[in-house]
Amino acid sequence: MPQPVTFRPRGGLILAVIAIVICALGLIGLILSEGTEGLFGWFWPIAAFAWGAWLLYINPCVTVTEGFVEIRNILRTHRVPWGDVDDVESRYALTVMTRDGRRIRAWAAPAPSARQALATRRDEVSRTPGEGDTRRPSDAEGTESGDATAIVRRHLETYRTTGGPGLPGGTTSTWNLWLVAVTVAVVAAALATLAGAAAHG
Incomplete structure (x- = not known):
């Protein structure tokens, strides 16, 4: 039986990987420069950006069997x-x-x-x-x-x-209900984090 073939757009895949790598490096930089306090302060906004890159460009695909x-x-x-x-x-x-x-x-x-x-x-x-x-x-x-x-x-x-x-x-x-649920949760956490940072700023 032939193996399934999965297609994803190359350009979007490259952009998503670059975005996720930058986000990971940003989190590492926060830990090194500000410790866990800096990480907790910016984790969710950065995670939301990385999640969005995965959701838009890596998750969508066409599979033929x-x-x-x-x-x-x-x-x-x-x-x-x-x-x-x-x-x-x-x-x-x-x-x-x-x-x-x-x-x-x-x-x-x-x-x-x-x-x-x-x-x-x-x-x-x-x-x-x-x-x-x-x-x-x-x-x-x-x-x-x-x-x-x-x-x-x-x-x-x-x-x-x-x-x-x-x-x-x-x-x-x-419906990809779990994706919707995770997206809502991550975006809500990011917005709450930014709102908290603005209030303390």
Whole structure:
């Protein structure tokens, strides 16, 4: 059985890692310069910044397996069986259309900016899966939407070529409640810390 393939945007991943490393170094610097008092005074605002970087750029992803494509966004996670996939496009982001008309966009695979789209070469688009008349700069090789869409299209094509059942239905969408709860708690703690610092300042 083929191993699942997970896509995350490279640029966002690098930015998130840099942000988290800076936050970690900042906490270490506070301990060395001000001891535990400085750490407790700024821990939650710094932790909130690091959490936000992880939440926005590392947690969202697109995972493809032999049986389904899973799109994990910030608030919700969608699992679409290949038999329920009607079409795949990349106009605004990687978007999976189900047979009942749902359109599920991936936060992890946004389309390129207008400036990037204008700079896209024809050969960067021509190498990607899809019909020539329908391919656009957001399908281009090297873009987040293009790379993710190519992965999904190739797996969908393999599924259909090997005779997978084209049965509609089975798509599930779940709220990422634990992420919401942690985010609310971390932000509340950071705001309380900043308010306390302002009151004592």
